Amino acid sequence: MREALFVKQNTARWRKYETEKTSDPDELAERFISITDDLAYAKTFYPQSKTTGYLNGLASGFHQSIYKNRKEKSNRFLSFWRHELPWLFYQHRRELLVSFLFFITFFLIGIFSAKYDGSFIRLVLGDDYVNMTNENIAKGDPFGVYKGENEWLMFWMIAKNNLTVTAITYLFGIVLSVGTLYHLFKNGLMVGCFQYLFIAKGLAVKSILVIWIHGTLEISTIILAGTAGLIMGNSIVFPKTYSRMVSFKKGALNGMKVIIGISPIVVTAAFFEGFVTRHTEMPVWLSCCILGGSAAFIIWYVILYPIYLSQKLKPVSSNERESRPEPSA
Numbered sequence: 001m002r003e004a005l006f007v008k009q010n011t012a013r014w015r016k017y018e019t020e021k022t023s024d025p026d027e028l029a030e031r032f033i034s035i036t037d038d039l040a041y042a043k044t045f046y047p048q049s050k051t052t053g054y055l056n057g058l059a060s061g062f063h064q065s066i067y068k069n070r071k072e073k074s075n076r077f078l079s080f081w082r083h084e085l086p087w088l089f090y091q092h093r094r095e096l097l098v099s100f101l102f103f104i105t106f107f108l109i110g111i112f113s114a115k116y117d118g119s120f121i122r123l124v125l126g127d128d129y130v131n132m133t134n135e136n137i138a139k140g141d142p143f144g145v146y147k148g149e150n151e152w153l154m155f156w157m158i159a160k161n162n163l164t165v166t167a168i169t170y171l172f173g174i175v176l177s178v179g180t181l182y183h184l185f186k187n188g189l190m191v192g193c194f195q196y197l198f199i200a201k202g203l204a205v206k207s208i209l210v211i212w213i214h215g216t217l218e219i220s221t222i223i224l225a226g227t228a229g230l231i232m233g234n235s236i237v238f239p240k241t242y243s244r245m246v247s248f249k250k251g252a253l254n255g256m257k258v259i260i261g262i263s264p265i266v267v268t269a270a271f272f273e274g275f276v277t278r279h280t281e282m283p284v285w286l287s288c289c290i291l292g293g294s295a296a297f298i299i300w301y302v303i304l305y306p307i308y309l310s311q312k313l314k315p316v317s318s319n320e321r322e323s324r325p326e327p328s329a
Helices: 003-019 025-045 050-067 076-091 093-116 120-125 127-138 151-174 178-199 204-237 244-276 284-312 314-323
Strands: none
Touching: 003 025, 003 050, 025 050, 025 244, 076 093, 076 244, 076 284, 093 120, 093 178, 093 204, 120 127, 120 178, 151 178, 151 204, 151 244, 178 204, 204 244, 204 284, 244 284
């Protein structure tokens, strides 16, 4: 896009921001984000122009209005999880959907492949694990694997492993998203085979009531880590109006925010697996409450609450979309 057209499309909004001051913190934040987006575009395509200097000054003014002499609120740390992270889930809902569908597809493939090919489940999970599980089932304790270690040691090992898995799933997104999709494929296949191991023994319902006490949160974080990886990978493949490097930096940062944000959920899932899942004879109602509560939390926090936030900010977001410049052909 030529600079003159870029200026023409956005001058009215810029003048409005200068002349019509606002004390509303949400609107001030949205204006700051809008201006910094314009500034990033101008720096990419018109780095030496007066327009870039003007936008830089305007952005600096907004920054000072937000941060200068501002008393830091005690709940600033929590606002990340209350607003910023859910808003990222909404902004990147397409990547979230792709990550979910990709994982679920290979989860189902894992189940059906294990059903129709007896050797497939051993190929994926390994002979040792399958043999151990079969021995536990024969002894009448199919979920004995969750009782073999001290609770605290098991919690530490699982938390460490799962945090590593989510980080790797994210980081491999740098390979143009293909690396992240590979890890979603691998994990989906493994979980599908693992689930069928119990289905084949007539333990489908019992396995859900036991395994998915922690699995609901654990698998959700793998899908969300996949979302983070796709955010970073897609920022390289689809830079939109930004230069590829600027887009990558933005995507990598947003993906990292998702990984940091879901870390408490990963640790909570590890706590359930280390301390709760081992109690395989707990009442059905209690298992259902934990499982249902975990599922409800994920649906609310990742889907419903972000939609609510988007509706709350809809007027500002609509104006922002209308005024955002499109790249020239």
